[in-house]
Amino acid sequence: MARAGLSRAAALALLLASASLAGLWVGRLAEEPEISPALGASPPKTFRALLTLPGEDARRRRVGRGRERGRGRAAAASPVRGGVFWSRWLEAQVPRGFPAAEAASWLRAARAAAVVALERGGCGRAPNRLARLSDGSRACVRYGINPEQVQGEALSYHLAGLLGFQERLPPVALSRVEAPGAWAAVGEELRGSPWAEGAVVSLARWVDNLTDVVAPQPWRAPARDGGPGGVLSASALRGLSLSQLVELVQWSDLILFDYLTANFDRLVSNLFSLQWDPRVMHRATRNLHRAPDGGLVFLDNEAGLGHGYRLLSVWDRYNEPLLRSVCVFREGTAARVRDLHRLRNAASELLRVYRAREPLAESLGFLSEQQARLLQERIDLVHQHILHCQAQAQAARGDR
Template structure:
């Protein structure tokens, strides 16, 4: 077959040299085979287990991530709703986490001659002297005396809500009439006004109580207008001095969600702000000093119709904190803030504390700058426990028998809650003294 020739048996025999293993070589070979089989089995078994586990873990991880994202979204909503951050929490966190570093305490305070802050928690004399005068006892008495003999000649729509009216007197003076079907709203407006007087807060316009009586000289020229307004006779109304030249007022940045606290270090940071010149700085601090009174006043009365309105609605509208504050106005010619519409205070607001207390507490719990006269009065009221007696005394003294026959005085339950809230404000002041006092 060409080049190929079959080999003879002897030739095959000569080419083949049979393997000859010694006994120990055979043992090694067997062990090697066993090891290879074991290794192959182990690798296959491991891969068979790990591949499903990796899939399951990946699947679970995706589910966990999804659940985590849902939880974070829920928590974000909660945080937006009740504004959990606060200045004390921040201070305690930095001190505990970095015990050798205190970012707050490393800020240098302004020298005493600047007089922006005193004793760590009070607005200084520079700010107190610059505050607008507002409405104090003398102006309240003047309005009360004026209304006693006033004769209204015109009534028209205005002054807010549907049944409110703007009235004009014979000499051109104007007043706002608050008419309500619910007596407790009239009580809330009146006793909130009295409380502001007791606290020496000058940001409420002079007000008094009158009764709708068409035979009274105050009303006899307005029979047709009263009928058109669907006012009932023998109803109590609040008659407030009309204040002109009012602009809207916004919530300061320090009370918005990113910051939401006011203490001496916030003011110190403002003094270092190169954008603010000295005039703008003082103007800003004048506004904040009035806000410190507003926060205390609204907490004591549990006012629902001002800042709580914004805080509550923030959960649906994150931009609402940039909108003008509800029922707050600024006098264009003096920067005085006017605390308007306090009818939910002390009665209606107290009935809804279970739902809204968290919002009432948000700003108070993070306020650590106060007017000294307000602090002094809060401490006095806590010590004497006589706020109920004072409110009822003013009601008896300032109102006619006709008014007192129709309008009840402040209820015992409201007095009890008010005393509890006075104590809460006092405790907040003590906490601020502990954290920020210079002594």
Template sequence: MRGIKFRKVRMLFFSIFSFSCFFVLLLNLMVVQLNSPENARKLNLNPGSLQRKLSQHQKFVVEDLDNSEEFRKHYQNAKIIERKPQGMKEENVPHKSNKVFYNPVQYITEKQKHNIEMDYKISQLKKLVKKKRQDFIYDYEPDINKAYIEDEDEDDEDDYDYPNSKEMNNHNKELILNNFNETKLNFLKPKLKFHEVPLVKPVKLVTKSVLSITNKTHVIRNVVEDGIYWSNEVEQLIPKGFDDDQLANWTKNIRQQPIKSLKLPTWNKCGRAKNRYVILGDGTSLCGRYRHPHNKLVLGEVLSFYLSKLLKMDNVPGVVLSKLDSSTLQWSSQNLDEAGWEEGKFVALIQWIPDMETRKSYVHMPKQILEALESNSLVNAVSLADDHLSPPVLSDLVQWGTMIIFDYLTANYDRVGSMQDGAYREKNPSILKENIRNLRVSLQKRKLWLIDNESGLLDAYDLLYKGGENGKQFITFHQQMLRTMCIFQRSVVQALQSLHKTIEPHKTLEDFARQQEPFVDQIPKDDSFDIFKIMFSKRLNDVFEWILYCQNR
């Protein structure tokens, strides 16, 4: 038994020894093969590689010789002794070798020699440019006639595209050499043409102050004007919605188009069970809001929309009232009973904003406003001076500031107010960091849209002023939000001033809505409308006094 084990160990030993010998032998064969002259020629020593090595040692650009007849004629028999490029210092000489290279330069014409020298000088200039690339400072000269254009290409080999020796214009080469300023490493070019002038002004860093904000991609100057107004430069950042003409055309089209289909609502399309996702004959999409017998919610949606128009806002979806009548062209093809809609009642057809049906369109409260709300402080010119705000953040702040005023006037409890209520009842302030209800951002334009405003002005007033302790709490919530912002859109403030000067602001709003919407007086009204007529002026006065307070700080 012991002998068997010994034989196995011996066989294993011989196997390992044999494999090692074979491996060493194979390795030696590979080394010999690699060092053979034939392989050396295949790897590095063909005529092309000789030419590249010669170019590296002598600093000559010899592409022009490739097509030269004399080069091909003398290349076969020419003999050359290795030498250093002229002007090279001894310490910079490449490592010498014993190899003898054929040098076609000894047999070229004077013209070719001149071209080679010119190419050599240009190659030296290119290398200087490449070496000093990091020290370049790019700027535009205000005076076009004095403009200095710096080399901005990423690929150094593409900076100048020179033809071969037969087509090369030597005069242009000499011009480039003469115009080269080795101190500044700039190439002079002819005067700028119109398409070389930048379409936008160059970005310049400015000192951060109360009225200017700088970031890496954009510079916003004069963020705040006259202490409390967003500057025109900031307001230009806000994506545009429908203007008055577009809205008038949209409204006219809605009233004339027949209803093609009424689709069931979903969580991201029109919400409540009795609402419908409406498609018109021309493909226009709408939300049909049917709230009978709670008619004040339909009227609240309409009045809130027209209040936004009075305030020069363009981010509240348009609303058109439609009377349900199967005998009319608009409703003749629809089964109203199937939708649970009653003949003779009113439905609000609300503008559908695309690109807002996914969770990506959800919106959070800006950090600046949230911090002001939690710390009982203000967002004003001084507080913004310490932040490096990007244009999107500034755009959001502008739109949020106007939304706070709008929601205070309408007393909307179903947007930020409901978030404040949840945080208060659950004693959980982090609720304010969640997605804000009924506020969405359009993914294409990045514009904020205030959707679902049915609670505004009527039902919300009913809650605030007839809702007991719960109503008082919502009054506090709205006051807290109003007192976070001390920067306003100038156009909104001017519109508020005009409305505040009227004797009966609520009547001004009613008359404005009545001019645009013929059915507004046909919607039944309840006691909440009486509260609206009294308290709307009070809340408008609150907003106006807050603006004056910010102005006089």
């Protein structure tokens, strides 16, 4: 009887201890804080991951009320939304480049200033010069092998404005080379230069402390046919740092821009050189530099539009694969392309802006009718490509 009483007492004590331990464990679960909503602290995205966490029962009770908040945090942290558009928070990290008001101020000053000195070097081809202006600023003066190239520089700048990323290009103004007037102080050097009296040249704002830019993936490792080795898509962005993502946002605009203008004197030139230099994609990209704030600067665009369109048969074998290698876009760029496609007014809008903002626009003329059609066709093709990328992204989401 004593042994039976002892056994019942022990059982009762064990039961009370178990109840006390259970109460303590439940209390600890109730006190556990929720996951912080800070950027990047995304909740588990799979049921398997949820199963591995301690405090599983308590977290399950919070799933219903926390699901939408968790989705919001995950969406905010993702570099891409809708499968094909850079997220707004990521776009906000892109350096501002040349803001519109600042560019307009420089253009007004440059057009009113006199050229006080010309220096050789630093501005590309041998006929070009680095000009020092009377307001203290400097500009690259591009003479061009022919007027078509100077026109290409100016029109490319204004097309970038229509597309919504003009801040990536240094401001460009046209100037007429005349010894009397703004060029009087450099008349002696002009007489010893290959420049023709009365020629129209472009003045592009000089930018200090630029550094070279090497193409990132997927363009650094080209395919055997000389085209890009992969596609810039949402799935290719995993594991990239913020600075890498910010640069890719700018590259996506650059690839579209160079396709629309048929510019062969940038990444296309590097791809062309692969036939004798297999390491060229690991070297600096032509006419592309990085400003001290990390922003990309799209320099020297004189090969675009008229000049590039004349040579499509030579260079589109590189430009078209480059376009297909991009499947993530700035939503603003895609919207501008969509509007120019829908209204079918790419050339007429470019002409309107060019005439309104460049006093010497009439001096160099405009695109021919055939070139205007080519611009619209390329706008249309870019729009169709963006739709194709959207369809692929939707199909991929449906498969999951």
